[in-house]
Amino acid sequence: MSTVSRRALLAAIAAACALPVLPALAADTIKIGLVTALSGQSARAGESLTRGMTIAIDEINAKGGLLGGRQLELVRRDDEGNPAKGVLAARELIYKEKVAVLFGGLDTPVSMAIVPIANQEKVPFMGPWAAGTPITRNGANPNYVFRVSAVDEVVDKAMLQYAQKSFNASKPGLILVNNPWGESNEKGIVAALSAKGMTPAGIEKFEANDVDVVPQLGRLKAAGADVLFMVGNVGPSAQVVKSLDRMGWKVPVVSHWGPAGGRFTELAGPNAKNVHFVQTYSFFGSPSPVSTRVVTALKAKYNDIKGPDDITPAVGVANAYDAMQLAALAIARAGSTKGDAVREGFYKIDRYEGLIKTYVKPFTPQTHDALSENDYVWAQFIDNRIVPVAK
Numbered sequence: 251m252s253t254v255s256r257r258a259l260l261a262a263i264a265a266a267c268a269l270p271v272l273p274a275l276a277a278d279t280i281k282i283g284l285v286t287a288l289s290g291q292s293a294r295a296g297e298s299l300t301r302g303m304t305i306a307i308d309e310i311n312a313k314g315g316l317l318g319g320r321q322l323e324l325v326r327r328d329d330e331g332n333p334a335k336g337v338l339a340a341r342e343l344i345y346k347e348k349v350a351v352l353f354g355g356l357d358t359p360v361s362m363a364i365v366p367i368a369n370q371e372k373v374p375f376m377g378p379w380a381a382g383t384p385i386t387r388n389g390a391n392p393n394y395v396f397r398v399s400a401v402d403e404v405v406d407k408a409m410l411q412y413a414q415k416s417f418n419a420s421k422p423g424l425i426l427v428n429n430p431w432g433e434s435n436e437k438g439i440v441a442a443l444s445a446k447g448m449t450p451a452g453i454e455k456f457e458a459n460d461v462d463v464v465p466q467l468g469r470l471k472a473a474g475a476d477v478l479f480m481v482g483n484v485g486p487s488a489q490v491v492k493s494l495d496r497m498g499w500k501v502p503v504v505s506h507w508g509p510a511g512g513r514f515t516e517l518a519g520p521n522a523k524n525v526h527f528v529q530t531y532s533f534f535g536s537p538s539p540v541s542t543r544v545v546t547a548l549k550a551k552y553n554d555i556k557g558p559d560d561i562t563p564a565v566g567v568a569n570a571y572d573a574m575q576l577a578a579l580a581i582a583r584a585g586s587t588k589g590d591a592v593r594e595g596f597y598k599i600d601r602y603e604g605l606i607k608t609y610v611k612p613f614t615p616q617t618h619d620a621l622s623e624n625d626y627v628w629a630q631f632i633d634n635r636i637v638p639v640a641k
Contacts, residue, residue: 287331287357288326296328303324303574357483378398384430406441423475487518505528541605572602576604580593597614
């Protein structure tokens with residue numbers, strides 16, 4: 251081979267080796283999927299999850315990313331609160347986008363529909379909102395579903411404890427949305443009451459699209475209910491409050507956190523403030539170093555956030571932020587984005603100083619929920635702000 255030919259060959263090899271470098275780096279992101287309601291009455295909650303995850307991803311990427319410099323990339327899909335659409339979105343993110351971890355399920359029915367797919371395809375599924383007990387306790391072995399959020403079974407005990415302490419309640423009536431989330435809480439509340447030798451005054455259901463629940467509430471009033479345990483998302487919960495207004499029945503309402511997910515004060519009217527609901531976090535009070543950092547980042551990135559008043563619902567931001575940081579630690583511990591390795595990586599997390607709390611061994615093969623009853627606070631709407639209930 252002549253010197254000229256050899257030079258040409260070497261130059262061609264060098265060019266071929268050099269060409270793919272930039273595209274390879276660009277394509278080498280670690281994709282994190284999010285399936286949530288990005289439209290409709292709960293869109294504000296979906297946006298809060300997006301923001302919490304985005305702030306965490308920005309922090310992780312600024313520190314050099316994961317697995318030797320790979321950047322994280324958030325890929326979102328709107329489920330519109332519809333389980334069938336949630337399944338389609340999850341499949342696209344798993345099969346086409348090949349996400350390393352799938353986040354989502356603002357609504358328990360959506361999460362419950364996605365759980366079998368995540369376990370079948372061996373893709374870790376992280377829940378930052380939906381609280382249905384069976385989401386993580388789904389019977390799968392191995393189980394790929396983890397959660398940084400409230401858990402119905404635990405919330406139900408907390409609701410009873412709060413109602414007794416704050417309102418001296420002895421005959422709670424249950425008003426629950428007629429779907430798997432309502433069923434999960436019916437089971438949990440009845441069990442919590444039974445443990446204290448109590449029974450509900452009555453159990454009533456309503457549909458997500460009902461515009462009047464006076465008949466159900468009338469039966470609970472006739473049965474002597476002295477407090478209402480309410481489970482429903484923004485729109486249905488607002489209809490319960492408006493129906494109480496129409497009846498002129500002033501009864502304490504202790505709620506799961508559904509009202510926090512969107513335009514509750516606008517839809518429910520002036521008595522929205524009378525509903526006390528559970529939260530996992532509030533940005534009010536003495537700030538921690540982590541909360542100071544997160545609030546600063548939120549104000550810098552989103553023009554509508556001037557302070558804690560504007561971070562609403564706070565639980566979406568806080569749960570999603572901590573969940574994303576924990577998922578990143580799991581990927582780092584795994585040294586891989588392969589599903590089974592990442593699942594094992596969650597068990598290898600020793601300690602993480604998060605926004606909601608300092609997590610110590612948050613996940614084990616037996617426990618896939620990182621939060622407990624000690625991590626709940628009670629809140630209400632004052633004007634359009636979610637603030638802790640004054641003690």
